[in-house]
Amino acid sequence: MFESLTQRLEGIFKKLRGRGTLNERDVGEALREIRVALLEADVNYTVVKSFVEKVRQRAVGAEVLASLTPAQQVIKIVNEELTRLMGAQGAELQWAPSAPTIVMMCGLQGSGKTTSTAKLAAKFRQEGKRPLMVAADIQRPAAIQQLQTLGKQIGVPVHVGGPGESPLRICQEAVRVAAAQHCDVLLLDTAGRLHVNTELMEELREIKARLQPHEVLLVVDAMTGQDAVNVAKAFHEAVQLDGVVLTKLDGDARGGAALSIREVTGAPIKFIGTGEKVEALEAFHPDRMASRILGMGDVLSLIDKVEAAYSQEQALELERKLQEDSFTLEDFSAQICQLKTMGPLEGLLDLIPGMKRLKDIQPDAKELVKVEAMISSMTMGERHNHALINGSRRKRIARGSGTTVQDVNRLLKQFAQMKKMMRSFGGVGKASKKLRRGHLPLPLG
Amino acid sequence: MTGFFAKLKEGLGKTRASLLGRMRHVLSRGGVIDAASLEELEELLIAADLGVHTVTRLIDGLRRRTEGGERFDAARLTAAMREMIGEILRAGEAPLEVDRERPFVIMVIGVNGVGKTTTIAKLAAHYRGEGKKVLLAAGDTFRAAAIEQLEVWGTRAQVDLVKHQAGADSSAVLFDALQAARARGVDLLIADTAGRLHTRVNLMEELKKNKRVLRKQMERAPHEVLLVLDATNGQNAVQQAEQFSRELGVTGLALTKLDGTAKGGVIVNIIERLRLPVRFVGVGEGLRDLQPFVAEEFLAALFEEE
Structure with missing residues (x-):
């Protein structure tokens, strides 16, 4: 499109x-x-x-x-x-000089507040803190259960109010509970509300005034349209935002709302939600968001992932092999193993500009399993020199791996293409260095 | 219906105020539109989320007419705009007819957070109010507490619910629900599904399987694949609609959360681009705040003053 x-x-x-x-x-x-x-x-x-x-x-x-x-x-x-x-660099959370730090989450319905609350709590827990989540959303049916289920999943306690208690009371009570249980960070999951709903906005204002949270985060759906400005403005006027969590960035929304919100409120985007799992919360990188809004893909994030998965020596080794043109099926198989450690394949390809439009070549994790089986069914000689593999060898490999000769043909063809592609890319290590200097993103796309 | 109309008008009030107000402002400078005022008009429409594509088409239409010698004052410009947008909206007007077969099966899909579960509850209340026997299927076995949420709504709307445990196979839930619907002589089965982003391949596969399972048991089920869209979403709503249509054959749309500020426009864009009928619009949190989409009402709410 x-x-x-x-x-x-x-x-x-x-x-x-x-x-x-x-x-x-x-x-x-x-x-x-x-x-x-x-x-x-x-x-x-x-x-x-x-x-x-x-x-x-x-x-x-x-x-x-x-x-x-x-x-x-x-x-x-x-x-x-x-x-x-969008702010020159990612912004950090503000911590209270003495515990507990209170983080208040607010936003429209369906923006992903409850999920983001749990993701933040999981992150804090991993950092060695003792978070307590507070179920202050008494509007949406089963919102409390949702937070409790998530709390169980990540091993973080949830404070739930008694029947008929107001959100403000629940939050105040939670502060006492946090002190008693030695929790050092309090996450308030407030109800989703429309910014034109004066009654609910008043409730939010009161919680903010009474609890004096150290960090007020607005949770915004990356798919939000022109209205993002009105929403951000209204919340900012009511509770003075300290930061923004931008959710659902794992979709194909370009996320222009990020720019609008920043411009209107001046509040930095602190975190982005990039998936359904509780770990899928990342720090915000303004430069990457800029590329995404312009439709240039998120090449830097991709490079980060690649770098995390490959050690420097591996990259150099691969580069040497590519230069000498001695990249073999054995190396290919090792690469597939690496690829698996980088997370779901579809998520990776989404980061490459232009890839999203190629719906037909959606990668399939099952295909990778097949490929591994086929390579495992080859002799060492075949793996090192794929030119050896003639018709009858193909038949044997297919039988050995439970695939068909067509599958083997396809693999060999793809392998040849890949070698060619990698030669022109000039090796992973080199490519990432180029990107760091900011040269490569421009010709891409 | 009049109460609902008032609500819709109220919801769109800000859109209307800004659109008409600014349009008049455009025209107050000289009374006749020129290139600069066309550009300003273009911005106004974009601000209402109509999308660059549709706005360009509308503006080009106006430009050709001015070049052809037509002169517009404020009233005529409003009328011309209304006529053009009305034409698009009317193409998307086709109420859902649920009496074709029994049970009539509605499969409700959409990305996370658009208001699927709430929409289902409102649909259930709507049809129950018409005296129909409604059954719900808790097909979202993925999100934490999604089943409980639907259960609460089901109780409020006084309709029965078929559910399994969280994490169960959603297709099995739908299979059981349809079987129950047929055995109990239900008029309408409304199936919830897991809300995931449209770019998740495995979700699409799960939804396709959901659909297959229904079809296996009943030839024309699901009779309606209803895609729920969030009106606060921008141009990505169009992509959601495109993607779900291609994979699942969407037969109708429900547009939720129209009770905020300035955002009537996305509906125009979606109808214009995808030629899909809009079945319902949601304008509030109450059970009665979902109503059939009527182009003329929507248009009136957008353009008319008190």
């Missing part, structure tokens, strides 16, 4: 490759594309307007660096401005 912004800009600038500076007319045309890209990403239109103006001022007359095409130059400016707007 979305053509990548980089591609579109390449189209516009095709004719002026090699020219020295960007002139007003070229930039104007490019900015129109940027505007559409941002609007399609659900960035609020007033935010888009002021943003585009800033980029115009910086871009007109800017010199095109020798190593970049004009399109890349503009994208670079846009990317830098976006990153700057």
Whole structure:
């Protein structure tokens, strides 16, 4: 649905490759594309307007660096401005000088408050803290049970109020409970509410006033549209936000709301929710979000994951093999094992720009199992030199691995393609270094 | 119905106020629209989440007309806009007819947090109010306490519920529910499903299996695959609708949470792009706050003043 912004800009600038500076007319045309890209990403239109103006001022007359095409130059400016707007770096939580630290979660219905509360609690627990979750949502049926179930899952206690108790009373009681149980961080899961519901907003204001939480977090669905601005503004006015948790970023929403909220409230995005599991909560990286909003994929996150899975020596070894063209099926098999440690395959591919549009080649974990079985059914000689594998060997391998000759054919073909692809990529280690310096993301997409 | 209409109008009040107010502002400078005011109008529509694609089409239509010599004042511009948006909305007007077969099976799907379970409760109350015998199936066995949530709603709406334990196979729940529905002579079976993001391949497979299991037992079931969309969602709602349609053959939409601020527009965009009928809109938290979608009412709420 979305053509990548980089591609579109390449189209516009095709004719002026090699020219020295960007002139007003070229930039104007490019900015129109940027505007559409941002609007399609659900960035609020007033935010888009002021943003585009800033980029115009910086871009007109800017010199095109020798190593970049004009399109890349503009994208670079846009990317830098976006990153700057979202806060130069990830922000930390504020901790109380003396325990307990009180964290209040608020947001619209369905934004993912309860899940985020549990994810944060799990994170704190892992860091060696003693969290207590407070079920202050007495509006939604079974919200309390949901928090209790999650609490059991992650081994974090949940404070539940008695029947008829107001959310404020439940929270106040929880502070006492926390002291008695030596809990050092209190997470208040408040009810989801519409920002136009004055009664419920008043309730929130009162909890904030009485409990003086150290951190008020607004939970926002990454899929939120233009309305994000109104929502953020209303919550900010009522309870003065300290930070934002952006949820459901594991989908394909571009998350333009992140930019709008930051612009309107000034509150930094502190965490992002990236999956259904309780561990799926990550620190926020403004630069990565900028790329995502522009539809350039989240290449840096991918590189992080790859780096976490590969040791430096492994990467160097792989690079050497690729250069010498001695990458074998044996290495391939080892790679598949590595890949598995990086988490679900579909999640990984989502991070690569353009991949989401290729719905037909959705990777299948079962396929990997097959591939492993096939490689295991090969002799050492075959694994080291796949050219050996003729028709009758293919038949044997298929029988041995419980697959078909077609499967074996496909594997060998894919292996050959992969070798070719990796040669052009120039090795994992090198690629990541390039990315760190900020060169590679631009031509991608 | 009039109470609901008032609510819808109230819900869309802010949209209307800003849209009409700004439109008048656009036109107060000279009274006739030019290129600059068209651009401003474009922004207003985008702010209402109509989406770049649809807005461009609408604005291009107006631009061609001005270039053709037509002159617009405030009233005529509103009328022209209303006519164009109305045309799109009417294409999405097709009420759900549940009397075609017994039991009529509605499978409710959608991403997490859009309000599926609440919508099901409202649907149950709606049809029970019409004197129908309704049965619910707690097919969301994934999310913590989803079954309990539906159970509470079921009690409030006074309808029965078929459930298994959390973590059970949702297809088995649906199978049992349909069997029970047929045995008990139920008019309407409403099946809840797990809400997961539309980009999760395994969720789509699970939902497909849910659908297959229903179909195996009853030829035309599920009669309705109802996709629930959150009105506060932006352009991603279109992608959700596209993805679920492609994988599961969505037959109708329900749009929830229309009682906040400025966000009527997404519905226009979705109808325009996907040609799917909108069955229901939700405008509040009460059991009676879900009603059949009527294009003219929606349009009136969007454009008319008190």
